[in-house]
Amino acid sequence: MKDTKMKARITVTLKNGVLDPQGKAIEHALDGLGFQGVDEARQGKLIELDLQDTDKDAAMTRVTEMCEKLLANTVIENYAIELE
Amino acid sequence: MRSSVIVFPASNCDRDASVALEDITGTKPTMVWHAESTVPDCDLILLPGGFSFGDYLRSGAMAAQSPIMKDVIAKAKSGVPVLGICNGFQVLVESELLPGALMRNRDIKFLCKDVQLKVERNDTIFTSKYDAGEIITIPIAHHDGNYFASEDKLKQLEDEGRVAFRYVNEIGEATPEANPNGSQNNIAGIYSKSMKVLGLMPHPERLISNELGGTDGRGLFESLVEALH
Numbered sequence: 045m046k047d048t049k050m051k052a053r054i055t056v057t058l059k060n061g062v063l064d065p066q067g068k069a070i071e072h073a074l075d076g077l078g079f080q081g082v083d084e085a086r087q088g089k090l091i092e093l094d095l096q097d098t099d100k101d102a103a104m105t106r107v108t109e110m111c112e113k114l115l116a117n118t119v120i121e122n123y124a125i126e127l128e
Numbered sequence: 129m130r131s132s133v134i135v136f137p138a139s140n141c142d143r144d145a146s147v148a149l150e151d152i153t154g155t156k157p158t159m160v161w162h163a164e165s166t167v168p169d170c171d172l173i174l175l176p177g178g179f180s181f182g183d184y185l186r187s188g189a190m191a192a193q194s195p196i197m198k199d200v201i202a203k204a205k206s207g208v209p210v211l212g213i214c215n216g217f218q219v220l221v222e223s224e225l226l227p228g229a230l231m232r233n234r235d236i237k238f239l240c241k242d243v244q245l246k247v248e249r250n251d252t253i254f255t256s257k258y259d260a261g262e263i264i265t266i267p268i269a270h271h272d273g274n275y276f277a278s279e280d281k282l283k284q285l286e287d288e289g290r291v292a293f294r295y296v297n298e299i300g301e302a303t304p305e306a307n308p309n310g311s312q313n314n315i316a317g318i319y320s321k322s323m324k325v326l327g328l329m330p331h332p333e334r335l336i337s338n339e340l341g342g343t344d345g346r347g348l349f350e351s352l353v354e355a356l357h
Contacts (some may be wrong), residue, residue: 120231
């Protein structure tokens with residue numbers, strides 16, 4: 045099997061119950077533009093990493109640590125990691 | 129009283145802090161660049177306001193990873209008082225020296241104006257020169273000052289008397305109208321469990337002489353002089 049490098053996509057979102065003023069502004073702006081039927085808008089961040097890792101489990105462990113230490117503030121944010 | 133001011137790339141209130149400290153303590157603080165590994169022995173470490181690292185990722189997140197912060201955290205844990213103003217407060221929560229998080233202001237706008245604060249207690253090293261319950265006027269200048277903590281953490285802060293300052297109206301009520309940024313419980317500043325680390329969004333260092341529009345900020349530095357001289 046050939047070694048392939050990996051890409052991690054990390055989606056950081058505000059936790060439920062945490063007020064998202066930017067999401068609210070987007071919601072209002074969409075409404076102002078005449079787009080009806082948007083119940084809620086929440087804004088988050090997408091972070092992409094090109095990794096040298098070749099082992100998926102090891103990469104997941106490392107990226108999880110990166111999220112906990114820097115990429116997300118777990119007081120207010122959730123994160124989801126996709127590896128490809 | 130010897131003090132150190134930590135300077136991060138894009139700190140912009142470091143010199144205001146230095147002027148306030150020199151004026152009130154009588155000793156020029158040591159300015160310590162973020163890439164240094166140790167803070168010189170001192171009685172107070174001040175993390176100044178600004179936009180360290182361009183507020184990339186989250187306000188204060190990058191600065192919290194600066195080399196100097198390892199020693200700031202170690203010294204704070206060994207009992208050296210630390211004062212974080214505005215971006216300094218954001219760095220303190222990102223470093224987990226203080227609980228909670230500072231989020232985008234409720235109305236999204238950058239806020240730059242004078243606000244009224246209530247001094248919650250005056251039995252701390254930071255507030256002995258004020259009266260308990262005194263209402264002072266201090267400027268704010270921030271985009272991310274909306275204090276958030278989990279319900280449990282918030283209750284703990286309140287129960288332990290760790291709210292330092294609250295946004296209030298002219299008669300000292302913490303109303304929604306007096307809350308400029310949406311902070312929970314109108315919180316403008318909090319203490320660590322040890323009461324030796326204080327983070328606040330308003331800028332006391334900007335109001336230390338009549339030429340600057342008032343002197344309500346002096347009390348905080350004068351309190352420190354009294355406690356730490």
